[in-house]
Amino acid sequence: MYEAFWRxxxxxxxxxxxxxxxxxxxxxxxxxxxxxxxxxxREVRRLHRVVGNAVDDGYHLVVGTGATQLYxxxxxxxxSSARGDQRQPVPVVSPAPxxxxxxxxxxxxxxxxxxxxxxxxxxxxxxxxxLVCSPNNPDGAIREAVVRSAGAKAIHDLVYYWPQHTxxxxxxxxxxMLFTLSKITGHAGTRLGWALVKDREVARKMVYFxxxxxxxVSKESQLRxxxxxxxxxxxxxxxxxxxxxxxxxxxxxRLFDFARRRMEERWRILRATVAxxxxxxxxxxxxxxxxxxxxxxxxxxAFAWLRCEKEGVEDCAKLLAGxxxxxxxxxxxxxxxxxxxxxxxxxxxxxxxxxQRLSAxx
Amino acid sequence: MYEAFWRxxxxxxxxxxxxxxxxxxxxxxxxxxxxxxxxxxREVRRLHRVVGNAVDDGYHLVVGTGATQLYxxxxxxxxSSARGDQRQPVPVVSPAPxxxxxxxxxxxxxxxxxxxxxxxxxxxxxxxxxLVCSPNNPDGAIREAVVRSAGAKAIHDLVYYWPQHTxxxxxxxxxxMLFTLSKITGHAGTRLGWALVKDREVARKMVYFxxxxxxxVSKESQLRxxxxxxxxxxxxxxxxxxxxxxxxxxxxxRLFDFARRRMEERWRILRATVAxxxxxxxxxxxxxxxxxxxxxxxxxxAFAWLRCEKEGVEDCAKLLAGxxxxxxxxxxxxxxxxxxxxxxxxxxxxxxxxxQRLSAxx
Numbered sequence: 001m002y003e004a005f006w007r008x009x010x011x012x013x014x015x016x017x018x019x020x021x022x023x024x025x026x027x028x029x030x031x032x033x034x035x036x037x038x039x040x041x042r043e044v045r046r047l048h049r050v051v052g053n054a055v056d057d058g059y060h061l062v063v064g065t066g067a068t069q070l071y072x073x074x075x076x077x078x079x080s081s082a083r084g085d086q087r088q089p090v091p092v093v094s095p096a097p098x099x100x101x102x103x104x105x106x107x108x109x110x111x112x113x114x115x116x117x118x119x120x121x122x123x124x125x126x127x128x129x130x131l132v133c134s135p136n137n138p139d140g141a142i143r144e145a146v147v148r149s150a151g152a153k154a155i156h157d158l159v160y161y162w163p164q165h166t167x168x169x170x171x172x173x174x175x176x177m178l179f180t181l182s183k184i185t186g187h188a189g190t191r192l193g194w195a196l197v198k199d200r201e202v203a204r205k206m207v208y209f210x211x212x213x214x215x216x217v218s219k220e221s222q223l224r225x226x227x228x229x230x231x232x233x234x235x236x237x238x239x240x241x242x243x244x245x246x247x248x249x250x251x252x253x254r255l256f257d258f259a260r261r262r263m264e265e266r267w268r269i270l271r272a273t274v275a276x277x278x279x280x281x282x283x284x285x286x287x288x289x290x291x292x293x294x295x296x297x298x299x300x301x302a303f304a305w306l307r308c309e310k311e312g313v314e315d316c317a318k319l320l321a322g323x324x325x326x327x328x329x330x331x332x333x334x335x336x337x338x339x340x341x342x343x344x345x346x347x348x349x350x351x352x353x354x355x356q357r358l359s360a361x362x
Numbered sequence: 363m364y365e366a367f368w369r370x371x372x373x374x375x376x377x378x379x380x381x382x383x384x385x386x387x388x389x390x391x392x393x394x395x396x397x398x399x400x401x402x403x404r405e406v407r408r409l410h411r412v413v414g415n416a417v418d419d420g421y422h423l424v425v426g427t428g429a430t431q432l433y434x435x436x437x438x439x440x441x442s443s444a445r446g447d448q449r450q451p452v453p454v455v456s457p458a459p460x461x462x463x464x465x466x467x468x469x470x471x472x473x474x475x476x477x478x479x480x481x482x483x484x485x486x487x488x489x490x491x492x493l494v495c496s497p498n499n500p501d502g503a504i505r506e507a508v509v510r511s512a513g514a515k516a517i518h519d520l521v522y523y524w525p526q527h528t529x530x531x532x533x534x535x536x537x538x539m540l541f542t543l544s545k546i547t548g549h550a551g552t553r554l555g556w557a558l559v560k561d562r563e564v565a566r567k568m569v570y571f572x573x574x575x576x577x578x579v580s581k582e583s584q585l586r587x588x589x590x591x592x593x594x595x596x597x598x599x600x601x602x603x604x605x606x607x608x609x610x611x612x613x614x615x616r617l618f619d620f621a622r623r624r625m626e627e628r629w630r631i632l633r634a635t636v637a638x639x640x641x642x643x644x645x646x647x648x649x650x651x652x653x654x655x656x657x658x659x660x661x662x663x664a665f666a667w668l669r670c671e672k673e674g675v676e677d678c679a680k681l682l683a684g685x686x687x688x689x690x691x692x693x694x695x696x697x698x699x700x701x702x703x704x705x706x707x708x709x710x711x712x713x714x715x716x717x718q719r720l721s722a723x724x
Contacts (some may be wrong), residue, residue, distance in 0.1 A: 006381035013382070017586060019368035019375020019593070022551045065427055065553075065576040072575065076471065101574075108574045109438065110474035189384045189581035191427075212463075212470045213434065213575065214427040219551035220582035224379060231381070 001262060001345050002186025008253045013231050015224040022219035032200070033207050035216030036063045043229040044194055047184075050233045051256075051292050053161050055173040059196040060203035063217045064210055067159050067180040067193035068105060071131065072213075074155045074176050074195065075106065077205035078129050079113040091117030094131040095146050097138055097305070097335030099157070100328060102131055119334055120146050127151030132174075135160040138333050138341035139283055140301025142166070159183040159193075160302055164259035167290035167297040175199065181225050183302065185232060185255060186345075192221045232256075256292070263300035266344055266351060270304055273359045280358070281307045304342040316340045323357050363624060363707050364548025370615045375593050377586040384581035394562070395569050397578030398425045405591040406556055409546075412595045413618075413654050415523050417535040421558040422565035425579045426572055429521050429542040429555035430467060433493065434575075436517045436538050436557065437468065439567035440491050441475040453479030456493040457508050459500055459667070459697030461519070462690060464493055481696055482508050489513030494536075497522040500695050500703035501645055502663025504528070521545040521555075522664055526621035529652035529659040537561065543587050545664065547594060547617060548707075554583045594618075618654070625662035628706055628713060632666055635721045642720070643669045666704040678702045685719050 006013050027037045040063065045056045064070035079090040092106050096119040106116040117123065120130050126149045134143040137160065145154040156174040160166065162184050177196045182188035197203040210216060235254040267285075274280045283305055287298040306327070308316035315337050317329030330339035342354065368375050389399045402425065407418045426432035441452040454468050458481040468478040479485065482492050488511045496505040496518065507516040518536040522528065524546055539558045544550035559565040572578060597616040629647075636642045645667055649660040668689070670678035679691030679702050692701035704716065 003382045003385055006385070009381050011380075013380065015379045015582070017377045017379075017582075018373075019371050019590065020365045023365060023368070023548050025550045027551075065580070068574075069576050105574050108571065109471050112472035112474065186385050188387045189389075189578075191576055191578060191580045209470065212430075212467050214431050214553055216551075216553060218427070218553045218580035218583040220377070220379075220586050221580040224582050228381065 001347065002255075002259065003347075005253060005255060005258045006186070009231055013228065015220075015227045017220055017223055022223065025216055027216075027219070027222075032060055032203060033062050035207075035210070036061060037219065037222040037226065040222045040226045040229075043226050043233065044179075046233050046237075047229050048196075050236050051163060051168060052171055053163075053168050053292070054158065054177055054179075054196055055171045056196055059177075059198055060200060062195045062197055062203050062206045062210070063222065064193045064195065064206075065214055065217050065221075066182070066191045067157065067178045068101070069210060069213065070178050070193050070195045070206065071155055071157065072105065073206040073209035074178070074197075074202075075114045075129055076209045077202045078153050078155070078176075079111075080205060087112055089113060089115035091115060091123065091125060091128045092131065093117050093120035093123045093128050093147065094133065094334075095120040095143070097136075097330060097333035097339070098131065099133055099137040100332040100341075103334075123147055125149070125151075128153075130154045131157060133157040133160075135166045135299065135301055138303045138328075138335075139305035139339075140165075140299060140303065141283070142286075142299075163256040163290060163292045163297070164263050164300065165302055166299045167288040168292040169288055170291065176202065181228065185228050187224070187228060190221045190224055192217070192225045260293075260297070260300065263344065264298065267298070267300050267304075269355055270342075270344070270358075273355050274306070277359060277362055279308065279310050279361055281309050300344075302343075302345055304344055305339055306342050307336070307339045314338065319361070323361050325354060325357050363709065364617075364621065365709075367615060367617060367620045368548070370620075371593055375590065377582075377589045379582055379585055384585065387578055389578075389581070389584075394422055394565060395424050397569075397572070398423060399581065399584040399588065402584045402588045402591075405588050405595065406541075408595050408599075409591050410558075412598050413525060413530060414533055415525075415530050415654070416520065416539055416541075416558055417533045418558055421539075421560055422562060424557045424559055424565055424568045424572070425584065426555045426557065426568075427576055427579050427583075428544070428553045429519065429540045430463070431572060431575065432540050432555050432557045432568065433517055433519060434467065435568040435571035436540070436559075436564075437476045437491055438571045439564045440515050440517070440538075441473075442567060449474055451475060451477035453477060453485065453487060453490045454493065455479050455482035455485045455490050455509065456495065456696075457482040457505070459498075459692060459695035459701070460493065461495055461499040462694040462703075465696075485509055487511070487513075490515075492516045493519060495519040495521075497528045497661065497663055500665045500690075500697075501667035501701075502528075502661055502665065503645070504648075504661075525618040525652060525654045525659070526625050526662065527664055528661045529650040530654040531650055532653070538564065543590065547590050549586070549590060552583045552586055554579065554587045622655075622659070622662065625706065626660065629660070629662050629666075631717055632704075632706070632720075635717050636668070639721060639724055641670065641672050641723055643671050662706075664705075664707055666706055667701055668704050669698070669701045676700065681723070685723050687716060687719050 048054045048056045103116045156177045159180045175198045180193035232255045235252045290297040327340035330336045410416045410418045465478045518539045521542045537560045542555035594617045652659040689702035692698045
């Protein structure tokens with residue numbers, strides 16, 4: 001979906017890396033996060049200030065190979081510090097429906113430090129790590145931590161807390177907040193995420209994890225993210241050049257405006273299709289005042305949590321598969337099999353085909 | 363050390379990435395290693411053929427975020443397939459002295475699947491994973507697997523098996539062979555390694571590991587590695603253009619020639635310094651016929667395994683620290699504290715200072 005935007009940006013979005021640049025493991029050997037390029041740190045902090053979605057003052061920045069590596073780093077940091085001598089893995093929980101990759105990624109190596117423990121709403125113990133995804137993947141819900149025991153610690157997965165998806169209602173200030181380039185600008189292949197971390201010791205342990213698991217993060221990805229994020233912020237901060245001789249202003253493409261227009265359009269189409277069919281339902285539309293856009297905005301989640309309301313249908317994914325629609329079934333998210341997760345960020349032709357096929361089901 | 367080479371290469375070594383390129387997680391959705399860029403695969407296989415250091419026919423190629431991630435992926439693949447229901451971690455061993463990062467990286471998450479078990483020469487069980495590093499980090503030795511039990515499986519870490527470091531005596535053909543860009547061209551910051559894997563199921567599990575831990579490998583790193591490796595192979599394969607008008611041929615910088623000259627020079631200086639002092643010793647110089655260079659070559663390891671022969675000195679690292687030389691002590695490699703590992707790849711000024719300070723010790 002974002003490819004069209006970056007084509008419009010053109011050459012200003014290109015990254016050039018000479019053969020002799022960024023050859024070392026180190027970006028700043030004296031820094032806590034020694035593999036983080038200082039220019040990337042500046043652009044990340046700048047973007048959070050431009051958008052106003054997270055407090056960065058007083059936070060350590062840890063870069064990772066996508067948010068995926070960072071939540072593993074955070075689980076490592078929280079569980080290895082919490083435990084002392086006993087060897088019971090810390091339970092990791094998240095309220096269903098939760099992101100379907102949380103369980104397999106948490107238990108990939110069957111760690112002695114932490115272990116997936118399912119739906120946070122069913123958790124009855126004390127010590128745990130809660131993964132709080134807000135807006136939530138798969139259903140777009142705005143969430144707060146639900147486990148209130150003294151031993152509970154939270155990792156806030158805020159990768160969708162950007163103006164194209166949800167009104168920015170305030171600057172988040174949680175202990176550990178995860179973000180990723182892919183959900184802001186579409187550059188999923190770059191594998192570039194970051195964490196804002198309040199506690200220095202937790203940040204240090206996360207850096208240790210990223211060091212040990214991949215000896216840092218690709219410098220090429222960091223250089224490109226620096227360029228890309230700079231283009232995004234510039235469009236909102238830099239004063240445009242004066243109009244050309246013919247009086248026309250040079251249009252600077254603005255990423256959040258572009259993406260919001262597209263998301264609103266797709267959600268309008270999907271909601272109309274679902275309303276017309278009567279076979280399905282969607283979570284109710286929510287809206288709120290966005291401090292960034294300075295106006296009321298509806299939520300436009302990256303995924304639609306589509307529920308089949310047809311009597312006798314227990315497995316929505318199966319029903320859709322019969323109509324050549326591939327969607328991840330609700331059970332994979334620890335949720336209801338009558339729901340599926342629909343990707344709202346696919347290419348235009350894929351999205352159009354989806355709508356066309358959905359509207360044919362009755 | 364390699365920076366000078368890449369400056370000499372100039373613009374031909376530059377990578378340009380447009381804003382809209384490689385945005386997806388996928389490189390080839392239908393391939394076993396779906397996040398591997400096909401152009402990178404071509405250049406990797408081409409380089410192995412140019413150098414003749416490994417068989418690639420009939421091998422699956424798996425890309426990783428450095429060799430570090432790949433040996434973890436390989437341990438995962440070998441231990442998760444070997445085990446069935448019982449839950450005893452598979453012992454991971456390597457003959458001392460072994461690379462000092464093997465133990466902490468293996469035990470980062472205290473996995474139930476595998477567990478660091480120390481010196482392979484002391485291993486008495488049956489089932490295990492042996493890490494075979496050849497030429498070996500830290501001492502440059504040419505190694506074969508030492509554990510001969512029926513349950514032993516090997517991961518061959520061949521990251522230094524290139525002509526600047528050792529004579530290429532034949533094409534290696536082990537079950538799992540690891541390589542990394544950083545040890546060939548100096549691009550450590552790129553975090554780009556690959557594995558040649560004989561068994562399809564092992565390769566599939568390694569791909570699963572890289573997917574779950576980082577959802578693939580930075581596309582920017584892959585594009586740059588493609589460019590860099592292409593420049594290396596071109597210099598040995600592409601016919602140079604005809605001489606310019608003044609009769610002078612255009613010199614095409616050749617990486618292995620450049621690096622071997624530098625390594626031989628440094629080893630000559632270090633050996634002369636050590637011989638003159640009498641306080642230290644080095645592993646004996648070895649040599650052999652190199653099929654790539656078509657001549658006899660000496661081994662020029664990336665590290666020098668320096669031993670203190672002075673009576674009463676039990677800790678060589680401590681002795682050197684007293685003379686402002688920072689070197690990793692032998693105990694970190696499961697070896698003798700009277701040895702240290704000296705980096706032979708540092709910048710010129712650092713290497714010169716090292717030699718100067720070493721020669722002052724008596």
